[in-house]
Amino acid sequence: MLTESDSEQPAYIAGDTTEYGGFGVFAPHKWSVRRSVAMKSLAIVIGAAGLLATACGEENATTLPQAELTRPPVINTSVPPTTVPASDTAPVSYSTPAQAGSQEDTTQKPSADSGFTFEQIASAHDELMSSLYESVVPSVVGLRVLQLAAPDSNIPQPFPEGLLPETPPDDALTQAAGSGLVWDDKGHIVTNRHVVAYAERIVVVLSDGTQTDAEVVGMDADSDLAVIRVTDEAIRPPPIKLGDSDDIRPGNFAVAIGDPFSRGFSMTSGIISALGRTIRPEHSNFAVPRVIQHDAATNPGNSGGPLLNRHGEVVGINTQIISRTGVFSGIGLAIPVNLAKLVIPSLIAEGHYEYPYIGIRGTSVFPDIAVAMNLPSDTRGALVIAVGIDSAASRGGLRASDQLTVIDGAEFPIGGDIVVAIDGTPIRSMDDLLAYVVEHTRPGDTAEFTVLRDGTETSLSIALGTRPSR
Template structure:
């Protein structure tokens, strides 16, 4: 489950349902409950009558309090129907994954026989296209000897690994049976989501069957480090829809039922869900997944620096305006694009208020005219808007003066 007080892979407890205003006329009563239903939906009048049998139907001239109660019932019924509709429409495109791995155990441990054994892991995924490709987390299928896909109707079939990428913790597998092609799920735009918007997680937690949880987007623009990578994932989505073991690789949906993220980690002190779930932004998957399908891998652009966001204290130590923003270059890799372009790294430390701070070196303030507030923005712009071989114009601050510099992007080392 991984890393105390930091990253644990997709686990949690249910979170409360968020009520949101949706303009939707409730349909007639459902006679058969469907998976994911919160409650049977009836017309507003029927709901009001069942909830308050002793109260006569109010006329249009009823009290404001009564009208407010009716309005609340209508909103609740509409919300319930929206949630059920999201589940019904998307669950055919969500899959459970059963991963079988072989492990070898030596005979040096007393009482433990030597030999080859099998271990099992589980996760979730979603159908990417109509060719049977499924996107999930790399950590879900790592080391797999056999990958079994479980569809929402209980059908099971085998899949093969097409490609994976440690730097985004994404992988693509494909259902080998060409007669089985579940419908592709709709993709959203992770750049447009905001804190407070509805977040819905669907997956196969604990391998007990498909389920959904809901909450809100609680933050955007987080940065995480996958367990098998030396590089950061930018623009990560934070949410409080409960995610549990087995939700890894499953979709995070918006109110339209479109994928905005791929559930991958939680932050927890106990290993249990504490209300902080993290999802890879779907816009990164839009870059990585097609390359995994075509080539089995994805090549990232690479500057070749280590940096830190400029704080007020760093700006003061460098005798710059206190509101100076950007990324201070701390180190430049040998033979990298940064070294070839002539970027300078910080060359000394100074002490302010008892803390050592790096000074000197270039501050990256913009790339191709796009202002950058810190190192996270440098990583995000590089990944999202450049390719190896691209020439990018950097705006930097050097010795208190702004200047432009062209950097030809390299490729990330493996």
């Protein structure tokens, strides 16, 4: 059963972030589950002016709890970008001396149908990765956060000497850490809300080792996004390039850059594993749609850092992992950058963001539900299970489910309206409904809902409200 505040994975629930670093544990019952990950391979082919990246995918995740990325031990270390020596990309033969006279050097043999040697492919990969890192890392920051201890938290060891020299000892304070990305040339940095929500002091660490203080500008619990601002006007790192999260597909190249475990900046790579995941951030009653699943390693301290495409453009903000151990197990989750493009300007200008609101609980329609409602088994949409009192949905005439049926031994509500389109856009799941309302409407807008009611299609005009803060 799903709501505007639920995901299609009911076990994806928010909770304590005090146990693990960087992606702190997202499970009030200390749940955190991992799935095995299929091996992946990557080949990048460079042509006259283009590169081709291919990789194999991974095993799909089932219903699993999640972990947030937050709080590793803090170490005052950063690694400035380095330049790859030209010799590193020179052709290399991998045959041994004993084999040289008797075995063909396959590193110079053209790969199938490509016209390029394997060595050229490997060299192109090295050049792409190194160049991407060097161009992007100045726009990525590490965060060291001194914060009020959350209830039930384990008090970690104090900051290393010299990192926060002006902060007096205090048993009520703990340390956290994360990453962030430079949003503009005015010193605004985007990170996760769960990294800075309780901050008493925030120290920003740049890739060249510079450290400076920052202040919170705005936070949004429903997207787990926050904006901080560097207070020193003389320090203005370059803004990062923004991509389009609607343009990515499973199998696309994915790169994560951040400051895991506060050990200095690092880069990992993988692929986009899946799209359309839904999660519910800590301290929010509402789901985030269109979440990106990827397998670029993200560990404690990567929270708030960028997920990039092969052009070095941000397509997501890393926020959670699914893991049994609190460290990466092959499933990373990132907030889509297109949602950040909606939320961040409002956080900078007003300190908060207002979402449109319907006021329903619902679930995606699958074959068992459709058959139970005497509909064709291929019927898809968002089934309305409950309607809030005096909500936009109730005023607009949406009907809640009023019957119970048994599916796989469990009672399930049926009989409500099934939303199949909004403003002419097909709705095939609850995630589609959430995504459309968040991305394409604003509070006060009137939207045309097409619904199936007792097997007959009908239209309703609904004036959207404003999402409650809790």
